[in-house]
Amino acid sequence: MKENHSIKPSTNPELSGQIAHSFALLRPHFVKYRLWVAGGILALIGVDLCQLLIPRVIKSSIDGIERGAGGQSALFQWGVVIVVLAFGVAVFRYFWRNLILGFSRFMERDLRDQLFSHLMTLDRPFFQRRSTGELMALATNDLASVQLALGMGLISLVDAVIMTAAVLSFMAYINPELTLIALSPLPFLAALTKILSTRLHKRFSTVQETFSGITEMARSTINAMRLVKIYTREKDQTERFDRLGRTYIKHAMMVATIQGLLFPISGLVANISLLLVVIVGGRMAINGTITIGDFVAFISYLFMLVWPMMAIGWVANLFQRGVTSLARIQEILDERPSFEVGGPGLVPTVSVSLIELRSLDFVYPGQASAVLQGINLDFSSGLFGLLGPTGSGKSTLCHLLARLYPVPAGSVFVNGQDVNQLDLAWYRQSVAYAPQEPFLFSDTIAANISFGRPEATADDIQSVARAVGIDDEIRQFTQGYASRIGEKGVKLSGGQRQRISLARALLTKAPVLIIDDGLSAIDAGTEQQVLAAIMEYARSAIVIMASHRLAQLAGAKEVAVLEGGMITGVGSHHHLLAQNVYYQTIYHKQAGCSAKGKSHGA
Known part of the structure; x- marks a missing residue:
């Protein structure tokens, strides 16, 4: 330290x-x-x-x-x-x-x-x-x-x-x-x-x-x-x-x-x-x-x-x-935000339905080498996957899509409009974000889930908790949803923290949901229930999910493979399995591990 x-x-x-x-x-x-x-x-x-x-x-x-x-x-x-x-x-x-x-x-x-x-x-x-x-x-x-x-x-x-x-x-x-x-x-x-x-x-x-x-x-x-x-x-x-x-x-x-x-x-x-x-x-x-x-x-x-x-x-x-x-x-x-502009941005009258990336390059402040280079992707309603090795730029791309960093003009478009011309608060309100390392406040479980939507009712909170398979576990606490979970959720397991973070994102009903490896700590028994909730959400929203596990991306319309900050392949599961070397390698490794696990279980 x-x-x-x-x-x-x-x-x-x-x-x-x-x-x-x-x-x-x-x-x-x-x-x-x-x-x-x-x-x-x-x-x-x-x-x-x-x-x-x-x-x-x-x-x-x-x-x-x-x-x-x-x-x-x-x-x-x-x-x-x-x-x-x-x-x-x-x-x-x-x-x-x-x-x-x-x-x-x-x-x-x-x-x-x-x-x-x-x-x-x-x-x-x-x-x-x-x-x-x-x-x-x-x-x-x-x-x-x-x-x-x-x-x-x-x-x-x-x-x-x-x-x-x-x-x-x-x-x-x-x-x-x-x-x-x-x-x-x-x-x-x-x-x-x-x-x-x-x-x-x-x-x-x-x-x-x-x-x-x-x-x-x-x-x-x-x-x-x-x-x-x-x-x-x-x-x-x-x-x-x-x-x-x-x-x-x-x-x-x-x-x-x-x-x-x-x-x-x-x-x-x-x-x-x-x-x-x-x-x-x-x-x-x-x-x-x-x-x-x-x-x-x-x-x-x-x-x-x-x-x-x-x-x-x-x-x-x-x-x-x-x-x-x-x-x-x-x-x-005297510090000023990186996103400060000359005046208020445009506030569209319709929700986000299309995000386009055009030759997107990104360099972190104070660094010389680019983390992302020439990214071209389109996101519309449905589930889209991001796959790649550690350090390939998946999280960085998620951060840019969540507008945590400024992007060059003419590289990101929302509903056909340059994102830099749109009101920042409006865009961020249109995005829900579930990171791999979720932050939970030293407050009640209900307050943590409703953080992005404070006016939510108890029924709304419990509904999203059931969707991600954590409602029964919450009710086992002495005070249920009123239980305080300590700073950063120290009283919860990693999977529980991720599911509460995902429930918080689902509760907002934002038109864009970004999941940055936010299911990595969830056990296999609960994973299918959580994925079903995500697929249901994706029927009327843009869902972008970065993950290392192909099983979590099985329902995706398209998967983009990132290697070294560049896109090396985009397509469906069958297309990438036939055309992309990295996708093939990951598929065979994970399929082999799955088969070995089943044989040991038998």
């Missing part, structure tokens, strides 16, 4: 450009929740205003005491004012936390929905490039980083800006010279924060990519648990997972090192400012340049400035994480 499942790191060196691109993604959500954001910011301003007034009250009370004008009643009044302001801080803080943090949660939900909806538009080539673990990490860990940046990060940034501007104004009002002295260490903090933030961005990007690898490793190992145990690779898989975990911790510790520098340095700069104010401001108070009340108020305001100064490091950390994660999400949202 691969250990490198990471998304490629961002190649955009300009962080400002990345932030602008990310904000374009967030702008519609800010507009949607503008009242929440505005209300939260107003509540935050209310908190800051109340906090800023408290030192002024303290200054007035101290100056009053110094002048001898502060009696018991005056002190009581000042105390009441401070209590009222403190209560206001608590009330406004409650509202900003609910509004801003609520906004960040709504934003997280909407971005997750947007990401999931976009993934639904992408096609098979994309999912062959991206692992499930990567996408799961984006929808969980990365979105959590974005939510934190838009929640506490946003509120801390706004709070730091408002509080800094207001505090500096009050400090400058008391004494401009002392204010400049207090701010003298800040340029050092700004320069260091810029350097460390750039490094944090790069390191955190690596952390997120490593987390994607861990997620994919865990997912693939759990899904393949039976295989792991059969080959006794538990120790090996555990060691691989441990190596990924150690790599993750290594990069996470690098991030923690940078974070560990940001906070202490911010605090150190704040305390240096405090030291300068105590030394210079104390002398001013002694010399009478400022009053004792001014000095106490100035110290109080400087303490208020300590948080914004320390918040620079914390906010930079949150926003770097958020921007990095948002860029990874944006990378997926």
Whole structure:
């Protein structure tokens, strides 16, 4: 199993450009929740205003005491004012936390929905490039980083800006010279924060990519648990997972090192400012340049400035994480499906009755050699077979007929119309597909069968289940059709999974049914019943069945033989048996095996 499942790191060196691109993604959500954001910011301003007034009250009370004008009643009044302001801080803080943090949660939900909806538009080539673990990490860990940046990060940034501007104004009002002295260490903090933030961005990007690898490793190992145990690779898989975990911790510790520098340095700069104010401001108070009340108020305001100064490091950390994660999400949202066209395709008023392939060639994305070459076939109502050795192109042809990959213009026609000009959704709704390795959801049997037709009744579901010979087996489960079958149908045998997949396809009543070796795990005793159901379906639909077993293709109108991606023969059983070498070889091998099996049985 691969250990490198990471998304490629961002190649955009300009962080400002990345932030602008990310904000374009967030702008519609800010507009949607503008009242929440505005209300939260107003509540935050209310908190800051109340906090800023408290030192002024303290200054007035101290100056009053110094002048001898502060009696018991005056002190009581000042105390009441401070209590009222403190209560206001608590009330406004409650509202900003609910509004801003609520906004960040709504934003997280909407971005997750947007990401999931976009993934639904992408096609098979994309999912062959991206692992499930990567996408799961984006929808969980990365979105959590974005939510934190838009929640506490946003509120801390706004709070730091408002509080800094207001505090500096009050400090400058008391004494401009002392204010400049207090701010003298800040340029050092700004320069260091810029350097460390750039490094944090790069390191955190690596952390997120490593987390994607861990997620994919865990997912693939759990899904393949039976295989792991059969080959006794538990120790090996555990060691691989441990190596990924150690790599993750290594990069996470690098991030923690940078974070560990940001906070202490911010605090150190704040305390240096405090030291300068105590030394210079104390002398001013002694010399009478400022009053004792001014000095106490100035110290109080400087303490208020300590948080914004320390918040620079914390906010930079949150926003770097958020921007990095948002860029990874944006990378997926920038992906476009292979089938994207300039506008909506044509939607025919009649169902599919004829599919024509004309000199069809196909090369998988990223590969040089063609998998299919010069394919010419016609499919109309009835059963058509596809026969060939492994790697001959049968499954690829089935994928193209199901429109899982784009095809060249002028190579596939539906009812005489180029398939590329038809609406993709309309065509896919016209096709039912039963693969060799069916995917079943961790849901009930009924839900799995009705996946392609959710409105189907219980009678409809049971009818197709009887047709493929699995109704009796389903009823043996404790809860019958309501039984949950586990992820990928782990509670079922291979033949049962294939028959449920085929029942799902038959239930759709689509005019085109493609069976890609979808009967390979079905036992011989059930096979004839299943084939009878397929032949009945083929009376009014196009059925294309790829198989290695000639017995399954015995009722086909025509069989196409594929070898090396090319058609080497097309015709009936008798025609191919007389003309096609590969067909003759397969026929004699399977006929011989059948005869030997019967003789042993006798």
